[in-house]
Structure formats: C-alpha cells, structure tokens
Amino acid sequence: MAKQRSNGEGTVYQRKDGRWEAAGYVLVADGTSRRTRVYGATRKEAMDKLIEKIADSNKGMPVAADATTTVADYLTGWMETVAAHKLRPTTYATYSHYLKSFIIPGIGGKRIAALTPKDVRIWLHRVRTACQCCTQGWDAARDPNAPRGRARPRCCAIGHCCEKRVAPATLQYLRGILSSALAHAVREDELPRNVATSVRLGDTRSKPFEPLTGSEARRLLNAGRGTQLGVLVELALRTGLRKGEALGLRWSDLDLEQRAMSIRQTLQRSPTGEFAFYLPKTESSKRRIALPGECITSLRAHHVRQQAEHAALGDERPRLDLVFTNTCGNPLDGPSISRAFHRLCDQAGIRRVRFHDLRHTCATLLLEQGVDLVTIKDLLGHSQIHITADVYAHVRPRLQRDAIEAMGNALNGNDENDDEDGDDDLPIPALV
Known part of the structure; x- marks a missing residue:
C-alpha cells in the first residue's frame, strides 16, 4: 500500500494532458491560507515544487499563487511588475489601452487558473465580429447638441451602425499581449500551460496596401x-x-x-x-x-x-x-x-x-x-x-514574370551570340 501523506503535505496527481499537478495549502499575502497548485513534467518535479512553496509558507513567507486570481487582477499586476520594466513607454501605453478596451472587458472576470483555449477563442471571435463603434461607444460620446460643424452622433448612436471592425493585426496583437502575460505565469509555475498559444485566428491577413506608382x-x-x-x-x-x-x-x-x-x-x-x-x-x-x-x-x-x-x-x-x-x-x-x-x-x-x-x-x-x-x-x-x-x-509575381521572360530570352537566343570558348555548345538538359 502507498504511504498515506500527513495532513498539510498536499496532493499530487497526473493531468489528462500528461503533466503532473500538485496542490496544497499555503500562506498568501492577506494572511490567510489558500490552496495553491504547481505543475511539473514528472510526479517528483511537481511534488518538489509544492514542498518548496509549503516550506516558504511555514517560514511565514506569503506565496503569490492564488487559484482565485482573475485574469484582470493578474494582468494588472503583470503590467506593473513585469511589463513596465521591459517595454518602451509607447509600447506600454499601447498595452494598457488594449487591456482596458478589449482584454479586461472580455475575459477579465474569469479565473486565470480556469481559463481555457475555448474561452480565448470565443473572446477573440467576439472582438473580431463586433462593431467597435458600438462596443466602445465612440459615436455615443459625441455631443448631439454640438454646434454645426462640430462632431455630432452620425452612425451607431442614431441607429445607423457603421460596422467598424478591428483590423486582423489588432487581433494578433491582442493575443500576443495575453500570451506574453500567460507565458510569464507558466515560467513562475502559476499555470500549467499558456492557453493563448494554441488558439488559431484563421485568416488574419491585413488588407494589401497599394503603394504609389x-x-x-x-x-x-x-x-x-x-x-x-x-x-x-x-x-x-x-x-x-x-x-x-x-x-x-x-x-x-x-x-x-x-x-x-x-x-x-x-x-x-x-x-x-x-x-x-x-x-x-x-x-x-x-x-x-x-x-x-x-x-x-x-x-x-x-x-x-x-x-x-x-x-x-x-x-x-x-x-x-x-x-x-x-x-x-x-x-x-x-x-x-x-x-x-x-x-x-x-x-x-x-x-x-x-x-x-x-x-x-x-x-x-x-x-x-x-x-x-x-x-x-x-x-x-x-x-x-x-x-x-x-x-x-x-511584388514577386511581377518579378517572376520578368525572370521567366529573361529565361526565355536566354534559351531562345540565336547561335551567333554564343561565346567562343565553346561552353554554349553543351547540350541543355531536358526540363522534367
């Protein structure tokens, strides 16, 4: 019979995805005890990580892992403690804008430990298909009593939806922000995997630009x-x-x-x-x-x-x-x-x-x-x-046509222009 673990040692089991998960109660920042989870490729690796967290907890050191943490709470903390130190100020401002406008309103209330690829995929689908003028209230923010010549409501707020969609590049950017934050959680053993990386966006090609002639x-x-x-x-x-x-x-x-x-x-x-x-x-x-x-x-x-x-x-x-x-x-x-x-x-x-x-x-x-x-x-x-x-x-199709025509000129040339060294007398291999 397997040796029964003592009270407080925690539990360990294998997940459906093949990884091992260990769980136990530790001290958190607010002074209470909560159940935390760690992950590993083997049973021993997962258990060693849990033992380390429990040992820190027994020394009075609060553990950051918290199964009740929401996506909004985690992303807010990640922005303040991680992103702020590695992003340029303009990039940090862009991340903050997208968090406030898209990510937190969409999935911010979900527990980060329970977030699934399906949750991310459905959220991105809603962002892709929603009119952002309606969602963000851009037209509704215009003053209906503004004097002539100023911006008054002209579309969604008066029943004429302008169907303003996000660009494909924006969807990729949103998933990239979420993936960066979740990757940090995986590195610190707060999550078993990065659920954003497995989500496929489908066709995200931007509209082809038309440079000047x-x-x-x-x-x-x-x-x-x-x-x-x-x-x-x-x-x-x-x-x-x-x-x-x-x-x-x-x-x-x-x-x-x-x-x-x-x-x-x-x-x-x-x-x-x-x-x-x-x-x-x-x-x-x-x-x-x-x-x-x-x-x-x-x-x-x-x-x-x-x-x-x-x-x-x-x-x-x-x-x-x-x-x-x-x-x-x-x-x-x-x-x-x-x-x-x-x-x-x-x-x-x-x-x-x-x-x-x-x-x-x-x-x-x-x-x-x-x-x-x-x-x-x-x-x-x-x-x-x-x-x-x-x-x-x-541009490549046009260059390919030029290349094919150049090849035709080379192969269809006459013998009068052949080099005198005799190399041009060699037979041309058959094209298969």
Whole structure:
C-alpha cells in the first residue's frame, strides 16, 4: 500500500494532458491560507515544487499563487511588475489601452487558473465580429447638441451602425499581449500551460496596401517642391524612413559632404502626451544609409530657409537641432503631418495614402528596379530578411514574370551570340 501523506503535505496527481499537478495549502499575502497548485513534467518535479512553496509558507513567507486570481487582477499586476520594466513607454501605453478596451472587458472576470483555449477563442471571435463603434461607444460620446460643424452622433448612436471592425493585426496583437502575460505565469509555475498559444485566428491577413506608382510619386514630389513638407516627403520616399525616424532626425545626423545620414533616434509622443525621443524600433533600425543627390540638394535649400526662420525668433527658440520643425522651432506632431500629407496628395491630384505608404513605395519601386532584398532590408532597417520578403510579397509575381521572360530570352537566343570558348555548345538538359 502507498504511504498515506500527513495532513498539510498536499496532493499530487497526473493531468489528462500528461503533466503532473500538485496542490496544497499555503500562506498568501492577506494572511490567510489558500490552496495553491504547481505543475511539473514528472510526479517528483511537481511534488518538489509544492514542498518548496509549503516550506516558504511555514517560514511565514506569503506565496503569490492564488487559484482565485482573475485574469484582470493578474494582468494588472503583470503590467506593473513585469511589463513596465521591459517595454518602451509607447509600447506600454499601447498595452494598457488594449487591456482596458478589449482584454479586461472580455475575459477579465474569469479565473486565470480556469481559463481555457475555448474561452480565448470565443473572446477573440467576439472582438473580431463586433462593431467597435458600438462596443466602445465612440459615436455615443459625441455631443448631439454640438454646434454645426462640430462632431455630432452620425452612425451607431442614431441607429445607423457603421460596422467598424478591428483590423486582423489588432487581433494578433491582442493575443500576443495575453500570451506574453500567460507565458510569464507558466515560467513562475502559476499555470500549467499558456492557453493563448494554441488558439488559431484563421485568416488574419491585413488588407494589401497599394503603394504609389512611379507616376504618382513624381506628381507628389512636384506638388511639394520648395516646401518643408516636400523635403520630408522626398526623404521618406527615396530612403524609406519611418515617420518617427524622419521627425527625430537632427542636422548632426546628416553628413551632406559624405552623402550619408545616421538613424539614431525617433520622435514620438510619450504616454503623458509630451514629445519624447526614443531609440529606434530595433537594433537593426539604428543604421547609416546613403543620401540620394536629390535629397542633398533639397536639404541644403531647406537648411537655409530654416536658419532664416529661426534667426527671426532670436535666442528664445528651442535648440533641438531637428531637421524638421514648426515655425517656432518646436518638434512636428505626427498626426499634423498626416493631415498635411493628405492635403498634399489632393493638391497633387493622386489618391490619398498613409504617410507610412511612402516607405512601402520606396521598397516596391526598388524591387521593381531589380534591387536585391538584402540591400532593401538594410535600407529599411528590418531585423530579418523574411520580414522584407513577406511584406513585399505582392511584388514577386511581377518579378517572376520578368525572370521567366529573361529565361526565355536566354534559351531562345540565336547561335551567333554564343561565346567562343565553346561552353554554349553543351547540350541543355531536358526540363522534367
């Protein structure tokens, strides 16, 4: 007969998924005793973990594990004690927004120990199919008594649902946040597995972007010529800079004599709403790239205009050394640039695209000109070449057609152009 365990030693058993689970009563932070659970690949591993927790409890050390902890409570604590120390401030603010708007309202009330893949899948399905204008109350928040010209309720609040859905990338982001938090719980033996990783989202492909054509890009450059916005647009279009990288660019980062520039920082709004400088997105984003001759010419002219504007301000102007500033010498706001860029698109007589699509246009035009993926990856600052290949997969069919035609030209050539070394006399293997 198996030896009977004494009172307080806990219990251990094998789960249906093959892992072992041990449970026992320990001291928690509020001074009471609660049942805690630990997990292991073997019976001994699970029992050793439980014995360690019980030993700490017997020494008066409270144990964090708590089977009654809700998803909302755990995520709130994870954000404060873990995420706050490893995320950039802007990323932390994004996580907080998604927790408040989607995750906690959807599954925050469930016990984290009882959360299942089905719970996560159903929650994501509801997020995917719900009109966010209705769910978040965006239209209802508008003032129905606002004066003419101001935002009044115009869709969901007055019975005309606008069916505003989340983007596929948002679903992936939501699952990624939840998965990161649950992975931490698994590492600290508070959960047996990460239930978010087994959930499949189905087709989460974003809508394909449509970069500018060469003709549209030329019209855009002509419309902005001689203005600061035009210089900014040309730089982003010819070099593929992100908006934050361009707005954070300093004159000291430019070497106009050597025709190069270094990307060392980005400009963004901090969670408090103030302008702040951050390191580039990834280590690969910190890069030095060549400057086209056209950009050097426009930057020199822009520098002369900017110095004249700043001289009129006297010594009171901010000395941030930024390439792109407002008339007072202060940093430019990203949303304001987007609105001005849309007006420039209208002026040029082309369709409206996002400012970020200038980056896509740069890569697409380079690919169509036969530039290799490695060079484009380095120019854009992607960390892995597969990112470049995946993002610009829409260009490959056209390149494949060109390659097939080039192969046809090679195989259908006449003998008059054969090399004299005789290599071309070798038979061509049959194509199977």
